[in-house]
Amino acid sequence: MLMNFLSSFNIPLRAFLLTALVSSGCAERQQSVTNIALMGVVTSGQEGPMEGVVVILRGVDETVLTSVTSDATGEFQFHRDRLGAGEYDVSVRAAGYELLETKTVVIDDKKTHSLGQLSLAAVTDPLRLASQLTSLDWVNSFPGSQAEKDLLVKNMVNCGFCHSLERIARSRYNAEGFEQVIQRMHTYETDHASADRIQIxxxxxxxxxxxxxxxxxSDIAKYLATVNLSGGKSQWDYPLQTSPRPTGEGTNATVTVYPIPRQPSVIHDLDVDSKGNVWYGNTGWDFIGKLDPRTGEFSEWATPNFLPEPEEGLMRIVGVQDIQVDETDTVWVAVMGNKHASFSPDTETWQTYDLPVIWKNPFLGPVRAGEDGLWATGITSAPDGPIRHEHAFRFDIKTGEVGEGIMLFDDKPFPTDPNRVGQLNYCYMMDQDAEGNFLCTAPEASSIARSDGEGNVRLVPTLTPNAYPRRGYRDDNNHFWFTEFFADNVASIDLDTDQITEYPIQPRYISPYYARPDRNGKIWISSTGSDRLLRLDTETGTIVKYLMPVTYDARKVIVDNSADRITVWLPNKNQGQLIRIEVAN
Ligand code: HEC
Structure with a gap:
């Protein structure tokens, strides 16, 4: 990577090289920096050189975006292998700022081009600044007590799951009007919908x-009517706050955003095969798809759907969420209806397998190299009945056989948070320990549920109560990493000792969703609402935040360990995009 290359020079030389290139305008290529296609410095009258500004390039008439972030001296560089020859529109992301003038740049495959100084102007009009706020910025800006903000954010599905909270902030509903809005939102399928792809x-x-x-x-509605533009307000009567821009390590990433061709789409989960192709489940349509990042080519295939026809006036839920590629590059999907399905890319055919459940969990337990089973959970008694039974089943991916179920939860009362009503316990994300014994996050019990292999299940509670453990993955040291959605922590459980360790993430309400270890033992974490991808250094507890060039609501996080650089893939649920983040180490 560039920074490694440059850091092999002493500091004054590095500064000289960059300055020489930047000041020479349309610079001739220097022999030593041929791998840089474009560079420049971001500045503003307010701050001078600006760190943490995301500089975004999109080919004119193209859809793919590439971005880098300016460093502490305001400098940014695009590597040639991520920016081919062509004409590009330049834009920036830095809350509170915009480009002073629109810019395009032509890149060829020989020279290092310079944008010189990229000048930004401050945005002061609140009605325009509002469009630059993330959902997390809105929560931080909203007046109200912690209890009120908890009402809004700390829900399994919160109001930012299909669209930004900007819609709420800009609306004019009073409390009564909001109750009707919430009633309508409740008719949409939560994981399969975005604001553009409605499934009623x-x-x-x-x-x-x-x-x-x-x-x-009614409580949420009452609170929301105090933060929007109800009562004829022309603007908000509280200051709009934006999160700090990235700094340090957080500026050292190249991000590429690939919109999938079928739009509008909803992409909840993805995985990577042995060749580095990205497979995604389209949650908004009965299709899975594949992106070959080397060529940018997309392919898609229809998925089976076993749901019965719905009642008059309702829609049959379409699309698949979780998707996993096993070591033979067979693709596993939990299709609609109570079945699993596998797709063979060689023959382009599906095989489907029944699960003995009345309602199954949309997630799949991970399939890892050397492990030929995956876990499925499902409700095995009438879901609305007074007794609710949930079992875990081991599914053999070689034979298609489903093992005997392990009883997880019965009709015991579960919810541990007295402020939340009517929630039942259930297993959310599944995995297994190094011995192959089942485990899952149990958000309502704020625990990790573990099987001892003899049919007994125990709950290991999180250290923080009501933390709402959500999704994650086991590392090579038999630690299962997971997020604590309500507590804003990332955590691990040592599966040899049951010891849980929690690492706090700032600020409150960053709402971490999925945790995934990389080959260096760092943990990548998606956050719903902050437009930032997070990385935990487990030795220091430090969290690096990478700001994405687009509004993102990512669910699963995948690390492609076959790539030379650390390469992370995110599905951008509501925008129907795949996002690649690459860092040097
Ligand atoms: C399952 C996805 C989903 C969730 C979750 C969701 N919304 Fe929406 N929202 C939509 C869709 C789709 C639209 C556009 C269609 C419409 O207005 O019904 C929308 C539009 C809106 C609008 C703008 C339209 C209007 O009537 O002013 C507001 C305000 C809104 N949502 C508020 C909320 C609130 C409050 C919550 C949380 C209680 C919420 N949304 C949760 C899908 C969702």
Missing amino acids: VSKPKPIEGLIWYGRKA
Whole structure:
């Protein structure tokens, strides 16, 4: 990577090289820096050279975006292997700023081009600044007590899961109006919808006593009417706050955003095969797809759907969430209806397998090299009945056989948080320990549920109560890494000793969703609402934050350990995009 290359020079030489290139305008290529296609310095009248500005290039008439972030001296560089010859539109992401003038740049495959100084101007009009806020910025800006903000954010599905909270902030509803909005939002399928791809899957429930994922809709509505533009306000009566821009390590990433061709799409999960192809489940349509990042080529295949026809007036849920590629590059999907399915890329055919459940978990337990089983959980008694039984089944990917179920949760009362109502316990993300014994996150019990291999299941509680453990993955040292969505922590459980360690992430409400270890033992974490991808250094507890060039609502995080650089892939659920983040180490 460039920084490694440059850091092999002493500091004054490095500064000289960059200055020489920047000041020479349309610089001639220097022999020693041929791998840089474009460089420049970001400045503003307010700050001078600016660190942490995301500089975004998009080929004119193209859809793929590439971005880098300016460093502490305001400098940025695009590597030639991530920026081919062509004409590009230049844009920036830095809350509170915009480009002074629009810019395009032509890159050829020989010279190092310079944008010189990229000048930014401050955005002061709140109605325009509002479009630059992330959902997390909105939560931080909203007035109200912690209890009120908890009402809004700390839900299994919160109001930022299909669109930014900007929609709420800009709306003019009073509390009564908001109750109707919440009633309508409740008719959409949460994981399979975005604001652009609506799937109406349930009839409106009565407003009286309506519950939004464990919270009274009337309480949320009352609070929301205090933060929007209701009552004829022309702008917000609180200052709009934006999160700090990236610094240090957080500026050292190259990001590429690939919109998938079928739009609007909803992409919840993805995985990478042995050749570095990215496979995604389209949650908004009955398709899976593949991106070959070397060529940018997309392919897609229809998926089976076994759901019965819905009631009159409702839509049949389409699309698949979780997707996993095994060591033979067979693709595993939990299709709609109570089945698993595998797809062979060689023959382009599907095989489907029944699961003995009434309702199955949309996630799959991971399939890892050397492990030929994956776990599935599902409800095995009437889901709305007074008794709710959930079992875990081991599914053999070689034979398709489903093992005997392990009883996870029965009709015991589960919710541990008295402020949330009507929530039942369940298993969310599955994995197994090094001995092959089942484990899962149990968000409502705020625990990791573990099987001892003899049919007994124990709950290991998180250190922080009501932490809502969500999704994650086991590393090579028999530690399972997971996020604590309500507690804003990333955590691990040592599967030899049951010891849990929690690492706090700032600020509150960053809402971490999925944790994935890389080959260097660092943990990559998606956050719903901050537009930042996070990386934990487990030795120091430090969290690096990488700001994405687009609004992102990523679910699963995949690390492609076959690539030379650390390469992370994110699905951007609501925008139907695949995002690649590359860092030197
Ligand atoms: C399952 C996805 C989803 C979730 C979760 C969701 N919304 Fe929406 N939202 C939509 C869609 C789709 C639209 C556009 C269609 C519409 O207005 O119904 C929308 C539009 C909106 C709008 C703008 C339209 C209007 O009526 O002003 C507001 C405000 C809004 N949502 C508020 C909320 C609130 C409050 C919550 C949390 C209680 C929420 N949304 C959660 C999908 C969602």
